[in-house]
Amino acid sequence: MSSTTPGQSSSLMSMIANRKPLSPSPSTTLEINNDVKIMTSDDNISHLTTAPLAREFSSGFNYQTLAETSPLNQTKNSAKPLVRSHSSTNAELSYHLQQLKNLSKRKTTFSGDNQNNEDCIHLTSSNLKIICTEDGKESLIHSTIELKTTETSIELPVSWKPAIQQVTIQRESWDHKIEFLLAVIGYAVDLGNVWRFPTTVYSNGGGAFFIPYFILLIFGGLPLFYMELALGQYHRSGVFTIWKYICPLAKGIGWATVLINFMTAMFYNTIISWAVYYLVMSFNGLRTELPWKGCHHAWNTECCVAADVKEYQYLSKLANVTKGVFNTTRTINRPGSLFTTTTTTTTLAPIVRNCSRLVYSTEEYFYRRLQEVDKADGFNNLGKVKWELALSLFVVFIFVYFALWKGIKSSGKAVWITAIAPYAVLLILLVRGITLSGSSIGIKYYLKPNMELLKNFSIWNAAATQIFFSLGPGFGVLIALSSYNKFHNNCYRDALITSTINCATSILSGFVVFSTLGHMAEVSKKTIEQVIEDKGSELVFIVYPHTIALMNWSTLWAVLFFFMVITLGIDSTFGGLESIITGLCDEFPNLLGRHRSLFVLGVLVISYLGALPTCTYGGDYIVTLMNEIAVAPALLLVVFIECIAVSWFYGVNRFSFDIKAMIGTRPSLFWRVVWYVVSPLFLLTIFCAAMNNFLFGQILIKKVDLSDLPLNVRIWSNLMVFLPMLCIPGYAIYKLIVTPGKTFDERLQRAAKPEEPLLELLNSRSANGQQPPQEIVEAL
Template identity: 25%
Template sequence: MTEQPREQWSSRTGFLLAAIGSAVGLGNIWRFPAIAYENGGGAFLLPYLVALLTAGIPLLIMEYTIGRKYRMSPPVALRRMARPAETIGWWQVVISFVIATYYAVIIAWAVRYMGFSVGQQWGDDPEAFLFGDFLRAPETPGFMDGFVSGVLWPLLAVWVVVLVILAFGIRNGIELANKIFIPLLGVLFAALVIRALTLDGAADGLDALFTPNWSELGNGSVWVAAYGQIFFSLSIGFGIMVTYASYLGRRSDLTGSAMVAGFANSSFEILAGIGVFATLGHLAAAAGVGVHEVATAGIGLAFVAFPAVISEMPLGGLFGVLFFGSLVIAGLTSLISIVQVVVSAVQDRTGMGRLPAVFGVGGLIALVSILLFPTESGIFLLDASDHFINQYGIALAALVALVVIVWVLRQLPSLQQNANATSAIRLGVWWRICLGVVTPIVLGWMMVDSLRAEFDENYEGYSTGFLLSAGWSVAVGALLIGVILAFLPWPAGGENPDLDMEAPAERKDH
């Protein structure tokens, strides 16, 4: 069969916007501010910067290099290193599949809350509105509940948008969408932050966030939190950056691109911290309480605390549209990248065309998402799945991949040589030490620390049966399905993963 040249980004800027769009997601807005506040305030920025330089950027460079060198999605790229390593790649693909199914639901909530902001339909009790009127969540989680139409229809819309963008391919779909979405996100969020800074009490919120508690630097959990935040916010460990980098030209600057993407992501997180805590300072002042009493994270921050602020501030409806609009755009750019991992893996292994892969594989992800999560117990399924797939999927898969690539296959010297051949900033011993020693130790400690907490008490007080069925089974199932996919007899006609199928035209400097 005649091999088709692999799609490529039209420019380095296009790739960077896509990479930044993937990294900047919901966690930047609702996770980083709370993590920083709880772990030393302004002092947290020191371990955060150390984690970025010793784990985040080195891992980004490694994933960029693997993607560009082997020009394939994670399963085939890792198989080209060593056939058994393909299992790790499929494990990452299944993790992306799982994350995509529930990530889309949160975007759907944000779509609805853009509309709710105009009339402030949550009334005087945003928490009761979220869990009762909107999500119709029961007291305890169950299975096979009724559908929640108010979540179902925006979820359908989210999936239509994502699949249509992916159907247009790398340049005309993903790259073009990010060229529109990322500048728009910057404008929306800048406007939101400026408005937040003008609120009464904003200074108190910023003092609470940035006043350094230097004594916390001696606490090991603070450093683990810093590495965890960097790790989970940069879209590393589950195949996204390997996939995106596989569409780069052969002469692309990898280390420089990793630096730009890493610092852009961190800058957005700090900006998000300013906007969030300025807003929380206003909420605390209005309620006559300390900032610590209103500081929260995740769903509680976005869909309970922020609506409470919107209800009592001047021009609250506009502020709400800006905030939830930012969540929608940040979520979409990340969701597109997550689904692309699965689509690309199937394309590379089967030779399937773009449209059949997007609407077949992407359609399957959308179907699972629509069947499971816009239900009355969907919030509980989402919470458990997210916790376990993050802790025992992404982090564990990254740890295994690092150990295999660095210590078993000893690929770092080859990858370093490949990156240095075209990069302005050359890699040295520091890069190998970070990936061979520092990052595996930190990831290993995160595993131990997380498991210890897991066995001390059930996550969020859920029943053991529910956690086994909706949490542990998801994490373990991702690994088992990855193993099965690695050993499946794939249909003839796909890329031969044992050969370098690089077309002559792709050797040119694009």
């Protein structure tokens, strides 16, 4: 930016300070066209100079650079550019007021005194307020515009009444930068890391899973993660309104995202409620022992084996491992033995048992005490709702409500605990896990890849699902959270930091799980693959509790661990529901935005009622079904269309310029190529393969093929998969129908073109006929 001399600066400031305001005239209107020229229909014309900073001021939207400049003191005889008029709706005016209030430090430039000198005007949100009367009919904007030159500065207080009928609530921002970072880390680092990642690795050949995992991270997860952070921060909008300014034709992504988040909330919060139940029952260990440690409870079977190394080894010797039958009449002399029928310290108990396999007490506790699956008949009869699980789920939603009802001001404080506490517990469990005998067996399985497995598409599909489920692109959460950022926040750095921490946490939790699996394999004389028969979502509630039961002070560690699981899950619940709430409040500011607390309550009530079937005796079947098929295909389509809309329709170069306006540097060639070519092709391939597998492949739900499940389950499964997908073409068709145009091509071009903001904040057709001072016109 060129400098000015003191004389020029003084002359310029004097000119602005002494300029007379426009004569009040109801017929005079102030217009802003797509070239960022500010003009009126009378003889007073003002221009902005050509400057990228002018783009930055315009609430985060791109405009074409001016081809000509005009001094502020242009005479009547000067040539006038054409005026393009627009009529703004109340919603658009409200939106721009909202954007203006959140300007952290936007700059525009102008020229004065018939010279090409450029001076900056800074408009700060701290000096901008919107006030309205109780009847809502009259609004008043108060602002302070500060003119800064190289030598001096001047403040010009201004007030006028624009023609608006509503006032929107100022968009919040994070109190501290660290709160946003913790919120994103807390969202990205969740149960997907300590629950889903180890389970997915275990089900897909151990170390072989890392190859597709890191490939998809580099070319799919991380680029989309970075893209969503930048989009939300630049446009400061939720998952609905943001597409209006990128590609209106793709607004169906917002509705698809809402449905995906609702379905996720219906089963994801149930898993958190399991942890709540375990946490409460852990305190039982203060009186006796952890309830999943022994086999002397009413829910245990004759095949139960306590989480005790010596006992398992002893009983394993009695089993006929060839036929898999445990049948003997020998006796055990041990205090509190698993087969005792009394609580005396020493008991001789006869053993006459027929078991196909020995079952750990931790596994029986999960299935026969927590779930009580023996009282259900699969999908045919799910049984009654368990009041303990329903109550635990209710506690989860109560906590979520009070963390969300006031927006990021409350959830931003909660993440200080929920995002940090889990790491201490994980490290403690890791130390205990690697010190167990046989832990090296599990770690070797965890790290050694089997290259033959890479030929199977299922491992690639599992890796893609894990990446997007864990990092979170496609859920709209990253857009919602980053929309509360300061404009110049370094979102690129945040993306790298968060994704690195996310992957490191997944790998760390993998070491914890597989070190324990190795120990269990050594004790039971089984292979790693045979230790846990059902490698489903419940793995974390069998392996981790087993490790804890073998530790000294096991009650303390159990409380800490399940508190960690709850905090990890709650973080993601914050994000998923915040995406729904932010998106719909932005889309319907009057109906929902003004009544956020009630709207949050309504969303949580619907989510809770939808999740109640997962609290039945057969609820684990529903959780497994939704986890396996409800998210993956639709999520892959969402991120693919999102990538196409931003990179191809909005333009990767335009998007790169937006990022440069925020952080000062343009994304490298690598990111632009990945966004434009690599990620779309990669995502399309994975999506097509996933749909082929869903339609024609074999999908096992609790060892039962999906095609063999009851008709109502298959119908529900298809609705979960296809309903979010149909939102995208459905809205596109609607948009094409309502878009004016004589031909299809004309409608398509108009429907896909980003809607430029009209910036009619200075619309002089106010209720009282007042005109905004000329200084404001020239400043903007």
